Amino acid sequence: MNDMLQPDWDPKSDVVLRDQLAAYDEMRERCPVAYSDFLGWSLFRHEDVVRVLNDHETFSNAVSRHLSVPDGMDPPEHTEYRRIVESYFRPELMEAFEPQFRDIAANLVQSLLERHEVELIDEFAHRFAVRAQCTFLGWPTEMHEPLRLWTQNNHQATFAEDRAAMAKIAREFEGYVDEMLQVRRAAGAQASDDITARLLRQLVGDRPLRNAEIVSILRNWTVGEVGTISAAIGILVHYLAEHGDLQQRLRDRPSLLPAAIEEILRIHGPLLANRRIATHAVEIGGRTIAAGERVSLLWTSANRDGGVFEDPEAFRLDRDPAANLLYGAGIHVCPGAPLARLEMRVVMEELLARTTRIQPTAGTPPTGAVYPASGFATLSLRIR
Numbered sequence: 001m002n003d004m005l006q007p008d009w010d011p012k013s014d015v016v017l018r019d020q021l022a023a024y025d026e027m028r029e030r031c032p033v034a035y036s037d038f039l040g041w042s043l044f045r046h047e048d049v050v051r052v053l054n055d056h057e058t059f060s061n062a063v064s065r066h067l068s069v070p071d072g073m074d075p076p077e078h079t080e081y082r083r084i085v086e087s088y089f090r091p092e093l094m095e096a097f098e099p100q101f102r103d104i105a106a107n108l109v110q111s112l113l114e115r116h117e118v119e120l121i122d123e124f125a126h127r128f129a130v131r132a133q134c135t136f137l138g139w140p141t142e143m144h145e146p147l148r149l150w151t152q153n154n155h156q157a158t159f160a161e162d163r164a165a166m167a168k169i170a171r172e173f174e175g176y177v178d179e180m181l182q183v184r185r186a187a188g189a190q191a192s193d194d195i196t197a198r199l200l201r202q203l204v205g206d207r208p209l210r211n212a213e214i215v216s217i218l219r220n221w222t223v224g225e226v227g228t229i230s231a232a233i234g235i236l237v238h239y240l241a242e243h244g245d246l247q248q249r250l251r252d253r254p255s256l257l258p259a260a261i262e263e264i265l266r267i268h269g270p271l272l273a274n275r276r277i278a279t280h281a282v283e284i285g286g287r288t289i290a291a292g293e294r295v296s297l298l299w300t301s302a303n304r305d306g307g308v309f310e311d312p313e314a315f316r317l318d319r320d321p322a323a324n325l326l327y328g329a330g331i332h333v334c335p336g337a338p339l340a341r342l343e344m345r346v347v348m349e350e351l352l353a354r355t356t357r358i359q360p361t362a363g364t365p366p367t368g369a370v371y372p373a374s375g376f377a378t379l380s381l382r383i384r
């Protein structure tokens with residue numbers, strides 16, 4: 001926090017929380033580099049966000065004193081851990097999960113069809129994201145519910161800036177991971193050959209990963225997956241419910257889904273922001289950011305910047321995919337993107353193939369999620 005600076009906006013005000021997209025659009029026009037005590041310097045413009053992504057020497061990822069592998073690291077440390085993390089998302093490893101993700105999606109769609117009206121976020125989006133994540137990690141079904149509640153509590157504590165709650169939540173996750181590791185250590189050579197067991201054998205340099213490093217990697221993957229995938233599913237299904245023609249076009253031609261998913265999520269991003277810290281004083285958009293000050297990259301705003309995306313709210317399949325910052329860019333670009341793309345393609349394929357019509361319900365409008373979540377808190381739909 002900088003006591004000398006007057007806040008340009010309040011990211012926690014009712015008007016921002018009521019409609020985050022509209023509020024960020026307004027800020028991008030009015031004050032594209034804006035200070036607030038909660039987020040530090042928020043960057044709303046595409047060009048400013050890209051500038052930060054391409055200059056990791058000025059804008060460091062060492063934003064917290066807690067270990068965060070590899071998110072909170074800078075090169076050269078980041079490079080080695082990043083190489084390790086990427087190796088867990090190779091395309092051939094991802095493909096092996098497709099049948100299981102398809103089963104999870106098909107079962108959940110079936111349960112939606114049994115009801116006249118559904119609340120998609122709780123009954124479908126969260127459940128799919130948590131089940132897919134447990135499948136990916138090799139964790140048992142008993143972990144579904146604790147993980148779902150853990151993600152919710154984690155979001156609430158982040159919004160409330162409640163350090164004591166955040167520390168408790170971190171210990172809770174550590175407890176889950178310890179249990180998962182213990183089962184595998186105890187089983188020795190008989191342990192299931194899943195991703196969690198593989199992390200136990202993973203070397204960094206010439207030593208195995210430390211327990212705290214495994215906990216951090218798994219926490220970042222879980223936060224990376226559960227929050228964004230459930231928000232993304234809500235956003236995608238809401239968009240298609242509101243745009244019946246596109247819904248039918250994608251049902252008829254599912255091969256368009258991968259590109260359509262990225263374009264819908266450009267218009268309405270599932271991940272709001274990530275942080276950096278300035279290593280020396282730097283000027284952006286006429287504002288001076290002092291050494292040690294925090295910078296927030298507002299993905300959802302940068303991806304709606306009319307200077308880069310003509311008519312930014314229009315859905316177009318012929319845009320330049322390289323400009324889309326859905327998964328970031330530069331050395332911290334999302335390593336989980338192959339998993340995210342697979343999960344979203346499969347869940348949307350199953351949902352569209354097993355239904356004939358998805359519609360908003362009259363009289364029950366969706367409610368928006370609040371920071372740090374994007375998308376919807378509730379979404380009522382009629383699904384046939």
Ligand code: HEM
Nearest residue numbers: 070071220221224225228271274326327328332334336340
């Ligand atoms: C739709 C889903 C997802 C979106 C939109 C998304 C978006 C992003 C973005 C924008 C970044 C860059 C952050 C930065 O520059 O500070 C990032 C990084 C990261 N994501 Fe994702 N992500 C998604 C899913 C996932 C999944 C499924 C995983 C893992 C299971 C994951 C793991 C990570 C990790 C570990 C990083 C940090 C990488 C680094 O610092 O080198 N993400 N993600």
